[in-house]
Amino acid sequence: MDKLPSHAKVVIIGGGVVGCSILFHLAKFGWKDVVLLERSELTSGSSWHAAGQIHTISSDPNISRLQGYTINLYKEIEELSGHSVGMHSTGGFYLASNKDWYDYLKRERSKARYMGLDQEFISIKEAASRHPLIDPSHYIAALWDPLDGDVDPSGVTYAYAKAARIHGARYFTHTPVLETNQKPDNSWDVVTADGGINAEIIINAGGLWAREVGHLAGLHLPVQPMEHHYLITEDIPEIIERDTRLPAGIDYEGNIYFRQERDGMLLGTYESRATAWSVAGTPSDFGHELLAPKLDNIAERLEIGFARIPALGRVGIKNIINGPFTFGPDGNPMIGPVPGMRNYWVAVGVMAGFCQAGGVGLCMAEWLIDGEPSIDVWAMDVARFGDFASPDWGTVKSSENYERRFVMTFPNETLPKGRRQQTTALYDRLVGKGAVMGQSYGLEHALWFADSPEDAYENPTFRRSRAHDFVAREVAAVRSAVGAVEIANFAKHEFTGAGARDVLDHILAGRLPEPGRLALTPMLSPNGRLLGDLTVACFDETHFCLFGSGAAQNMHRRWFDHHCAQRDNVQYRNATERWHGIALSGPRARTLLQRMVRDDVGAAAFRFRDVRQGFVGGVPAMILRVSFSGELGYEIYVAPQYLIRLFEAVESAGVGLGLRLYGARALMALRLEKNWGVWGLDYRPDFTAAEAGLDKFIDWQKTFIGKTAAQQEADRGVTRKLVSMVIDVDGIDVSNDEAIFADGDAVGYVTSGGYAHHIGKSMAFGYVPVSLAKDGARLEVEILAKRYQARVFDLPIYDPSGQRMRD
Numbered sequence: 086m087d088k089l090p091s092h093a094k095v096v097i098i099g100g101g102v103v104g105c106s107i108l109f110h111l112a113k114f115g116w117k118d119v120v121l122l123e124r125s126e127l128t129s130g131s132s133w134h135a136a137g138q139i140h141t142i143s144s145d146p147n148i149s150r151l152q153g154y155t156i157n158l159y160k161e162i163e164e165l166s167g168h169s170v171g172m173h174s175t176g177g178f179y180l181a182s183n184k185d186w187y188d189y190l191k192r193e194r195s196k197a198r199y200m201g202l203d204q205e206f207i208s209i210k211e212a213a214s215r216h217p218l219i220d221p222s223h224y225i226a227a228l229w230d231p232l233d234g235d236v237d238p239s240g241v242t243y244a245y246a247k248a249a250r251i252h253g254a255r256y257f258t259h260t261p262v263l264e265t266n267q268k269p270d271n272s273w274d275v276v277t278a279d280g281g282i283n284a285e286i287i288i289n290a291g292g293l294w295a296r297e298v299g300h301l302a303g304l305h306l307p308v309q310p311m312e313h314h315y316l317i318t319e320d321i322p323e324i325i326e327r328d329t330r331l332p333a334g335i336d337y338e339g340n341i342y343f344r345q346e347r348d349g350m351l352l353g354t355y356e357s358r359a360t361a362w363s364v365a366g367t368p369s370d371f372g373h374e375l376l377a378p379k380l381d382n383i384a385e386r387l388e389i390g391f392a393r394i395p396a397l398g399r400v401g402i403k404n405i406i407n408g409p410f411t412f413g414p415d416g417n418p419m420i421g422p423v424p425g426m427r428n429y430w431v432a433v434g435v436m437a438g439f440c441q442a443g444g445v446g447l448c449m450a451e452w453l454i455d456g457e458p459s460i461d462v463w464a465m466d467v468a469r470f471g472d473f474a475s476p477d478w479g480t481v482k483s484s485e486n487y488e489r490r491f492v493m494t495f496p497n498e499t500l501p502k503g504r505r506q507q508t509t510a511l512y513d514r515l516v517g518k519g520a521v522m523g524q525s526y527g528l529e530h531a532l533w534f535a536d537s538p539e540d541a542y543e544n545p546t547f548r549r550s551r552a553h554d555f556v557a558r559e560v561a562a563v564r565s566a567v568g569a570v571e572i573a574n575f576a577k578h579e580f581t582g583a584g585a586r587d588v589l590d591h592i593l594a595g596r597l598p599e600p601g602r603l604a605l606t607p608m609l610s611p612n613g614r615l616l617g618d619l620t621v622a623c624f625d626e627t628h629f630c631l632f633g634s635g636a637a638q639n640m641h642r643r644w645f646d647h648h649c650a651q652r653d654n655v656q657y658r659n660a661t662e663r664w665h666g667i668a669l670s671g672p673r674a675r676t677l678l679q680r681m682v683r684d685d686v687g688a689a690a691f692r693f694r695d696v697r698q699g700f701v702g703g704v705p706a707m708i709l710r711v712s713f714s715g716e717l718g719y720e721i722y723v724a725p726q727y728l729i730r731l732f733e734a735v736e737s738a739g740v741g742l743g744l745r746l747y748g749a750r751a752l753m754a755l756r757l758e759k760n761w762g763v764w765g766l767d768y769r770p771d772f773t774a775a776e777a778g779l780d781k782f783i784d785w786q787k788t789f790i791g792k793t794a795a796q797q798e799a800d801r802g803v804t805r806k807l808v809s810m811v812i813d814v815d816g817i818d819v820s821n822d823e824a825i826f827a828d829g830d831a832v833g834y835v836t837s838g839g840y841a842h843h844i845g846k847s848m849a850f851g852y853v854p855v856s857l858a859k860d861g862a863r864l865e866v867e868i869l870a871k872r873y874q875a876r877v878f879d880l881p882i883y884d885p886s887g888q889r890m891r892d
């Protein structure tokens with residue numbers, strides 16, 4: 086056997102399908118000095134006992150796209166390695182047995198159109214002719230995907246590893262990693278019984294042992310192995326008689342997935358009561374082992390399976406597999422550089438490795454080699470979780486996610502588990518006033534307000550929900566009087582020190598404000614893609630604060646840490662938890678604010694985009710004059726211990742002014758008719774500043790990260806642009822990801838939208854070819870399989886000059 090090298094650029098820990106795919110992609114893209122260490126044989130975690138079913142459907146369009154990439158990659162690794170991946174390209178269908186699931190499939194179909202994925206509805210008769218063992222009477226719709234099928238899990242893992250070796254990488258089996266110790270130069274000493282490797286970067290791809298591998302470096306990952314059952318039947322006569330393989334299938338409402346396995350069938354289910362496995366930690370001696378089946382847990386689902394595929398009940402069960410595999414809190418992988426750590430990357434919580442490992446390997450390799458992945462990987466980025474994602478919270482959420490794998494989650498639905506992980510001082514008061522709460526980055530915030538706590542519930546739906554009229558009321562208060570919304574969930578990033586302006590000038594593409602002023606700015610990646618849209622406040626030349634997306638705070642923190650690390654004249658900290666607050670919006674906001682302060686906040690004294698530190702309602706505060714609603718607006722931030730006092734001051738100063746509390750839904754509706762996009766939906770790394778229309782904030786006179794790419798793009802012109810559309814609907818609105826059509830062709834997809842209550846119109850934003858990004862252009866938007874007329878509006882329909890927020 087080869088001797089371990091003493092040094093490597095990258096050491097990957099774990100030889101499951103994920104680690105092997107990363108090894109393959111790094112070597113293929115040119116990094117040869119890459120080593121994978123596996124404690125036993127390859128596939129010794131969850132990879133060897135997977136059902137091997139492959140499909141493209143995912144909640145996130147980019148993950149779907151990457152699943153398509155993974156499936157299409159199998160031919161390449163098989164040919165290169167000479168190792169069979171055992172692929173059966175049978176195609177497969179998703180079956181709906183009720184209207185909600187049919188709606189869900191319509192949405193998936195719409196999403197797939199623009200991603201170039203070839204899904205089509207087929208009739209139930211056609212589904213039954215392709216799979217004669219299903220009882221069609223249970224179903225009302227079937228969505229066909231020709232990419233679906235199955236692979237041999239072990240074959241795939243070995244094919245990746247051998248193909249990686251052919252590209253020049255190395256892997257070592259029976260080499261458990263015992264320690265990972267960081268050196269002063271930020272490289273890692275990876276310790277094994279056979280010697281150590283000094284690695285510039287390490288990647289935790291420990292799968293079932295991701296938590297334990299993390300502990301070696303002091304990292305606590307919120308992932309959890311879950312027990313999972315599938316069974317394999319005895320041979321089925323109808324299958325023996327066939328000369329073609331049966332397609333794969335998922336029956337969501339029945340909560341079963343199935344495919345042909347030799348001359349029998351394989352049937353799996355996600356139990357309604359999940360069993361988290363080895364919560365305290367995965368045993369180090371767990372090997373190629375299975376767990377004792379818990380038939381009681383799946384009996385109910387088996388009955389459903391036998392009713393819907395009656396042939397299953399006519400033959401015996403040959404084998405029941407109960408194997409553990411790891412889930413993350415939202416069911417998606419956690420990949421990328423870990424915020425707060427140097428040169429430590431993860432690719433963990435990959436619960437559908439045979440659908441996703443190819444895409445994970447691709448993105449990890451691009452990110453490592455090029456500095457950024459080629460598509461937005463936010464849905465997989467480890468930075469979407471932070472300190473709040475404790476191991477206990479991870480177990481609770483991962484279990485919930487397991488149970489909901491085939492359970493419908495509607496766009497307006499908030500999940501019940503792991504709630505109140507982080508709350509502000511206002512939580513009980515807001516709930517007492519009828520708030521329907523949501524959670525973002527672990528923090529509770531009000532979505533909208535019902536009339537009372539008893540009335541505060543949502544009806545999950547793809548259509549307009551009962552929240553519609555309540556949100557309308559909140560919007561009306563903001564447009565005509567004044568509204569107050571809690572804003573603890575906006576991120577705040579503080580930069581101090583003599584080098585603060587200098588470093589921010591480099592990181593941010595926009596012009597920095599003078600002391601006492603605010604500016605909006607995009608933040609770009611080296612390739613010119615959007616990394617953030619931020620509000621910068623300058624208090625003095627050595628003190629700046631950036632306000633941005635709360636959900637993205639850890640991602641931004643990672644970026645800021647990276648760029649401040651080498652500078653000793655600037656200090657950066659994520660100050661989000663230090664500043665809670667309340668925003669006031671509406672024509673009477675100034676009157677309300679003036680009642681709470683001694684200083685003059687008149688239009689001349691406190692101008693649009695001014696920022697000041699002072700006192701509001703008797704407590705120390707920073708006050709920004711900004712607006713996300715299009716009305717006169719102020720954001721007031723205070724330390725958390727002052728929040729109740731501020732809230733009480735706002736309530737008493739608001740008496741007689743028509744003050745109403747509002748929530749995130751109203752905020753999202755208000756910005757629609759102002760043509761303002763939001764981070765994570767309309768603005769994200771899939772797009773550039775010029776495509777998003779944020780290039781107007783770029784300061785071309787200075788140098789900044791991404792300037793060359795942005796300049797090149799400006800010279801050649803963009804091919805697509807973000808547009809805002811009014812849609813002629815019949816009582817339904819977009820949520821996001823719906824296909825946009827022009828002359829019958831899918832030309833883009835919706836990034837966000839909803840009902841703009843004040844103008845009384847349904848609106849959507851999306852990226853379309855520049856030729857269509859013109860005022861008045863006629864498009865169509867597909868909502869639940871029906872196409873609606875849409876018209877592009879260049880200027881905001883509400884207050885196009887922006888005078889109301891400036892007055």
Ligand SMILES: Cc1cc2nc3c(=O)[nH]c(=O)nc-3n(C[C@H](O)[C@H](O)[C@H](O)COP(=O)(O)OP(=O)(O)OC[C@H]3O[C@@H](n4cnc5c(N)ncnc54)[C@H](O)[C@@H]3O)c2cc1C
Pocket residue numbers: 098099100101102103104122123124125126127128129130131132133134135136137138139260261262263290291292293294295298313314315406407408409410411432433434435436437438439440441
């Ligand atoms: C019953 C079942 C059915 C499934 N069905 C499907 C399916 O149909 N389709 C699908 O896509 N997915 C399926 N999966 C999920 C799939 O198996 C996982 O997504 C995949 O195996 C995850 O791969 P991984 O590489 O992340 O982890 P693992 O396979 O767990 O690999 C981790 C590796 O790290 C090694 N390791 C750990 N610690 C160390 C250390 N200290 N030093 C060195 N090496 C270490 C381990 O030995 C192991 O080989 C199924 C899983 C189960 C259990």
